[in-house]
Amino acid sequence: MSEGKYNIKAVSTLTGIQPGTLRAWERRYSILEPVRNEAGHRLYTDEHIRKLKWLSEKVQQGFTISQAASLLEQHDEPAHNYLAEAGPRHEALAEELLRALLRFDEAKAQELINKAFALYTIDNVTINILAGLLVRIGALWETGEITTAHEHFATSILRSRIGMVMHSFPHNGVLPKVVAVCGPNEWHELGLLIFTLFVRRLGYEVVYLGASLKEGDIFVVTETVKPKFLFLSCTIRENLEPTLQLADDIKKQYPDIHIGIGGAAMSGAVPERALQYVVGNTQNEWKDWMSSRM
Amino acid sequence: MSEGKYNIKAVSTLTGIQPGTLRAWERRYSILEPVRNEAGHRLYTDEHIRKLKWLSEKVQQGFTISQAASLLEQHDEPAHNYLAEAGPRHEALAEELLRALLRFDEAKAQELINKAFALYTIDNVTINILAGLLVRIGALWETGEITTAHEHFATSILRSRIGMVMHSFPHNGVLPKVVAVCGPNEWHELGLLIFTLFVRRLGYEVVYLGASLKEGDIFVVTETVKPKFLFLSCTIRENLEPTLQLADDIKKQYPDIHIGIGGAAMSGAVPERALQYVVGNTQNEWKDWMSSRM
DNA sequence: ATTATGTTGTACATTTATTATACAAGCCGC
DNA sequence: GCGGCTTGTATAATAAATGTACAACATAAT
Incomplete structure (x- = not known):
């Protein structure tokens, strides 16, 4: 997992900001510090792209770039507080x-x-x-x-x-969309909420739907949102079967959507056909799952 | 939130007032004093935008700007005045x-x-x-x-x-505490939420409990919080009787607590013994109810 | 080798502010 | 109607911020 991915040209086409402007922003406001490769070329991360998208949106709204930059800095302050990690x-x-x-x-x-x-x-x-x-x-x-x-x-x-x-994370269009919803008859949203938080933190735009929907409604959502990922949460064993059924149905109708199922019911022994949907229980597993499907 | 955010261009597009006019108003009438950044550029706050919106609305209605400005200056309670009209x-x-x-x-x-x-x-x-x-x-x-x-x-x-x-209103420590909860079997919290919002806005510390609790739990709360006011919400007629029963029980055990019941079930004809609990339906009625019992 | 794409500087044009002053259109009292 | 006041807008001079272009050079890929 290398840090930077996008070169300046790619960033320019992704964000619609001219390369010269990107360099000027970096030089004049301390909001960007892309890493460099051996040749000194800038390499931008997804995080950078998001920042830039957010900035350019603000500029579109009438703010000056310096204002937008200072807004971002305020907004960001808490995140950069690495001081007292963990600890008792x-x-x-x-x-x-x-x-x-x-x-x-x-x-x-x-x-x-x-x-x-x-x-x-x-x-x-x-x-x-x-x-x-x-x-x-x-x-x-x-x-x-x-x-x-x-x-x-x-x-x-x-x-x-x-x-x-x-709701205050800047999420913006570059990354694919994600839908998060509880499986049929499931009412425990907590795990799903934590998962959603994590995915948002990575910059994805997540449509969080929470507790289970009426039969069929999920298809309306996928039709409207056209997500790349769909997450189902299932905590109770008895609900696993209908959840798998739902996943299969969606898979059939929208083969391009990556479906994941998480929650207590997916831990331990699961049916053969459930294996393809396992996302894991830790943040690292989640991250791997997402990035392996990008 | 931060001090000033919007530059004059953004304000102009938001309010529809020309930059030149904005400067003239500031120069001629002492109704605006945006802060300046290092470069001397004006920075307006949300509050300013609202004032300007209000002023421009008055001007639209036929007032001159000087009249509108003096109107604003007269009743200078910023929060309450230029909200009522709102408009289409x-x-x-x-x-x-x-x-x-x-x-x-x-x-x-x-x-x-x-x-x-x-x-x-x-x-x-x-x-x-x-x-x-x-x-x-x-x-x-x-x-x-x-x-x-x-x-x-x-x-x-x-x-x-x-x-x-x-949750971001400051509560005034001096004012008595309030508990807000739905009546037995009630699941519609919306009215209660709006009411809570209103009471918080007045500075009270409100313990918002939302949808209905298990039998008897409410007594634990009153024991712990020792509120001066307790509000019950009841939207469905069938639930009115148990709600009244609950109110009576609480009244018996904690005679010092003022109990109010609101919601659709309290509108129209209600039993004799319910009358003492009526808080009303409008914000003014609520306010009177609270202040008459302080 | 040639081409495409980077890099750092510097320079410049444009945009957006600022202040101060001027002016035309409209309203009011006389 | 006339003079005075209000009020929105326009102008000029100036300053800063901001986007872009160019020169000179470095690296990667075909």
Whole structure:
């Protein structure tokens, strides 16, 4: 997995920005630093393409390039905070956040979340802290250790913050589109949400549909969106069979769509015909799965 | 958010006012003072855009600019005044937003929402545009004009943005706490959400619990939060009796809590014993209800 | 070797700002 | 109707930002 892929010509045609302009932007505003190959030629990544698309969109809207650049810098700040990666501290913070949520103290909870975003990377906070707490709260609720009230309140705040992050990633047209939806009769969206977050973070435009749809609706979506990837989530064993059936049906009608199925029901032993749909359980597996199909 | 964003060109296209005119207004009437960047260029905020929109609307109606300016200066409560009229333009925006949502075009949808926040007040956008669309989408779904997929997708985005706004209001620590929850067997949270938004806007700290809780959980919440106000939402007639029962039970155990019940089931003829809980249907009624019990 | 595509500088034209002043069209009081 | 005021727009002089072009050279591929 090499870092840079696109040369300046490719970037120019992809983004519609002249090569000279690209170099000028790089020289004048510190928003781009493509790596160089042995010959000193610029090599841009997907991340760069997205930034450029976003910038050129802002310029189209009437902003000057310098304004757009400074907007991007603000927007980006938290992401570049590599300072205190991992470490035990962020578990203490999650612990404190959980306590605040369980005593319905929203002010404190929001303060802690803000602190988390200041200290750790976006991925870390959203996936490990926020989504992690969603999982824990779900478990606490199922075992009856907390009430539905605790669960509703905490879930609302956590999901709202995750949504804020998710919807504020600059996603733009270069990369193919993705649809994420729960399998038939599936109501647990959490795993799918985390997955969606991850895929968005990579820059894909994800149409997140959440809990399961009525029979046939998924075809309307694929017809409208024309995605390259479709992800189904299946957590309960009994639902695996209809989910596979659905995947097969879609595959038949839209052979070009890459279909993946994730969730607890896909772990362990699965039927032969399910193997082609396995995406894996870790972020690295997901990443490999995506990039091997690009 | 940041201080100034829009340059004069962007403002001109957003408001339809010529750059020269913008400068003249600034020079002649002290209604605008955009900050300047290092180069001395004007940078306008969302607030400015809204003021200008309002002014230009007044001018369109026949007022002179100096009159409009003094009107603005007189009742200088920025948040509440130039929102009421709104006009037909924001319906066009809502219309366009709906279309974007129904074709799963999130990028366009988010862009339109951002534009809405620039042009109109927070209340207007959240309550009229976003919540308004939630209602319409609910209706479209119930009549079968759109699929569950459309409904899931649009609802997720709209609620996420509403949540962003709701959770970012500062709560005033001095004001008493409020709990908002749906009555027994109630699943329509939308009205409650709008109400919560309104109460938060007044500065109260609201514990929003949403759809109905398991029997008895509400007592855990009141025990923990010790709110001064408790709001129940009841939209279906059949659920009114259990809701009233619940209210009575709470009243018996916590006589100091003011309980209100809202929603469609409380409109029209209601049982005698329900009258004490009526909060009304309009924002003004809500406001009176709250302030009469402070 | 030739061609295509890079690179770094520098230079220049264009666009977009800025201020200050001027002016024509419209409205109002006398 | 006339003079004065308001108000939108136009102009000129100036400055900065920004896109693009060119020269001189380096590398890769055919």
